[in-house]
Amino acid sequence: MVPADGQETAFPGLMAGPARRRGDSVVRSLHAFGAGRGVPASAACLLDYDVIEAFCVAGLPGRAASTRGTYRSVLYALAGQIHGPPSRRATPFCGAQAPPPYSRDERAELIWIAMAQRSPVKRSALAVVWFGIGAGLRPGELTALRGTDVGRAGATVVTRVAGPAPRTVPAAGRYGPLLEELARGAGDGFVFRPGPAARDYKNFVTGFAGRLVTDPAASRLSMGRCRATFICDHLAAGTPPGELLAVTGICEAGSLARYARHVEGAPSRAVLRAWDKSRQAR
Numbered sequence: 001m002v003p004a005d006g007q008e009t010a011f012p013g014l015m016a017g018p019a020r021r022r023g024d025s026v027v028r029s030l031h032a033f034g035a036g037r038g039v040p041a042s043a044a045c046l047l048d049y050d051v052i053e054a055f056c057v058a059g060l061p062g063r064a065a066s067t068r069g070t071y072r073s074v075l076y077a078l079a080g081q082i083h084g085p086p087s088r089r090a091t092p093f094c095g096a097q098a099p100p101p102y103s104r105d106e107r108a109e110l111i112w113i114a115m116a117q118r119s120p121v122k123r124s125a126l127a128v129v130w131f132g133i134g135a136g137l138r139p140g141e142l143t144a145l146r147g148t149d150v151g152r153a154g155a156t157v158v159t160r161v162a163g164p165a166p167r168t169v170p171a172a173g174r175y176g177p178l179l180e181e182l183a184r185g186a187g188d189g190f191v192f193r194p195g196p197a198a199r200d201y202k203n204f205v206t207g208f209a210g211r212l213v214t215d216p217a218a219s220r221l222s223m224g225r226c227r228a229t230f231i232c233d234h235l236a237a238g239t240p241p242g243e244l245l246a247v248t249g250i251c252e253a254g255s256l257a258r259y260a261r262h263v264e265g266a267p268s269r270a271v272l273r274a275w276d277k278s279r280q281a282r
Contacts, residue, residue: 026074033059047079049086098258099222101229106219107133113214113221125212125221127182127192128205132226133233134175135159136248139205139223143193147186150179165249172230231259235266241275252276 033039033055034046045051052075056068063071076086102110107129114125131137131145141161149160157176159169171179182191190199193208201207209221227248234244241253250256253272260266267275 023074023078026071027078029059029071030055030075043078044082047075047082049076049079049083052076052079098231098262099225099228100262101232102133102219102225107229109219110221113212113218116214117212121193121195122208122212124192124194125209128209128221128223129226130175130178130182131159131191132223133229134172134179135161135169136172136227136230137161137169137223138165138227138249140200141165142223143190143197143199143204145191146188147183147191148188150183150191152180161249167246167249169247172233228259228262231256232263232266235260235263241267241272242279253279 030046030052031041034041034051039045039051052072055075056072060068060071079086110129111126114123114129117123117125127142127145131142137145137159141163144162145159149162151158151160153168153170157171157180159171159179161167161169186194190197192205193199198204205223209223212221231244231248234247235256241256244256245251245253253275254269256267257269257272260268260272
């Protein structure tokens with residue numbers, strides 16, 4: 001990594017692929033921030049957790065809170081290779097606003113669009129709809145999902161999710177048989193986009209959805225909106241916060257507030273944060 005003054009700084013290895021370009025950009029911004037404040041250009045100094053926090057709070061004027069959170073995540077991952085895990089909680093940034101859930105008419109339209117695709121590969125768009133709305137999976141969780149990850153717990157169809165937020169998700173509502181059908185067809189292969197594919201690419205599902213053949217006026221398929229629909233359906237049904245956190249892989253009830261604003265009668269942000277505090281006090 002080469003900072004603005006042209007002096008080479010030994011930074012820990014950055015990730016490969018598209019994420020590498022993002023990491024390079026974040027580190028360049030940190031270098032510029034440090035240079036303007038007299039922070040030594042060594043990796044150990046620039047990647048000090050306090051310097052990172054100062055950069056995220058004061059060094060990114062005009063940036064959205066979600067962007068600041070992304071910058072911090074990249075830098076914390078690098079800092080951990082030098083200093084070990086952080087010893088204190090990071091300054092909280094609110095997440096980006098959650099997308100609105102799909103209406104019932106929009107859900108039906110998405111199913112029709114997926115089933116109308118001529119290519120069997122593109123018809124795996126059904127997996128985006130059904131595992132997004134029926135199990136609340138994130139894009140990376142869907143791309144890694146195999147047919148053998150779907151099974152039964154008693155009479156309930158469940159999806160076993162691996163990755164950073166491992167969990168077992170009972171199928172929502174009528175989606176159980178649909179998830180089971182897709183899983184049966186996949187066998188021990190991938191449920192979504194079968195065959196060789198760059199599954200670790202961040203925008204793999206988004207790019208796939210953007211290439212579907214559909215009416216320009218139709219609802220656009222989005223994994224984020226499918227997951228938001230799953231969460232909002234649970235909020236509307238009155239699912240307790242602890243249970244909802246367990247099936248979504250979300251760490252704090254306060255994070256549900258960004259979805260709750262779409263649901264009439266859902267718990268307020270204050271109520272959800274109070275639930276977090278009560279759990280921490282136990």
